[in-house]
Amino acid sequence: MAIDTKRYKDRLQQKKPNINLVPLLDVIFTIMIFLLVMLSQQPADTPDNYTQAQISAKPTASSGTSEYYLIPLDGLHKVTVNGADKSEYIRGNSIAVHTRVMDEGQILIDSSSGTITIQSPADIADKAVKAPSLN
Numbered sequence: 001m002a003i004d005t006k007r008y009k010d011r012l013q014q015k016k017p018n019i020n021l022v023p024l025l026d027v028i029f030t031i032m033i034f035l036l037v038m039l040s041q042q043p044a045d046t047p048d049n050y051t052q053a054q055i056s057a058k059p060t061a062s063s064g065t066s067e068y069y070l071i072p073l074d075g076l077h078k079v080t081v082n083g084a085d086k087s088e089y090i091r092g093n094s095i096a097v098h099t100r101v102m103d104e105g106q107i108l109i110d111s112s113s114g115t116i117t118i119q120s121p122a123d124i125a126d127k128a129v130k131a132p133s134l135n
Contacts (some may be wrong), residue, residue, distance in 0.1 A: 019062040068096040070132050071107070075114040081128045083122060089131040100124055 058086070072094040079086045079095050087096055093114060098109065106119040120128035 003026050061074060066099075068098055068130060069102060070094050070131075071097050071109070071116065073109060073114065073116060075111075076116065078113075078115040078131060079118070080115070080119045082122075084125075088131050089129050091131050094132050096126050096130045098124055098130075101128045 072092075074093055076090055076093045076095065077087065079090060084089070086095075097118065101107065101118060101120045101124070104121050108117040109115075112115075118128060
């Protein structure tokens with residue numbers, strides 16, 4: 001039995017293509033609904049609602065109840081305050097720093113060498129850092 005390819009080609013050429021538009025319309029309406037829902041959404045908290053204290057990551061005396069803040073640094077081995085070595089206050093790779101130093105002074109942290117250099121106001125240089133109480 002021979003295969004009649006000519007007859008098959010003629011039958012295919014005489015057929016009209018049948019395009020079903022229902023799946024296309026379903027996809028278009030689904031995309032439209034998705035876009036309308038997404039564009040009508042508004043963020044719950046806009047940046048205008050935040051105060052300056054909430055935007056700043058720097059703790060202040062009013063943002064906490066403690067007089068000292070803990071600064072941890074993995075591999076911390078040297079702390080200097082106004083040029084004086086205060087490394088004896090290091091406990092568990094961290095140091096407690098006075099809130100006024102955080103607000104009025106300057107803290108330089110070098111994680112590659114494990115050092116913290118602090119410039120504090122002159123009147124609190126003796127209590128600028130202390131050993132943290134690790135509970």
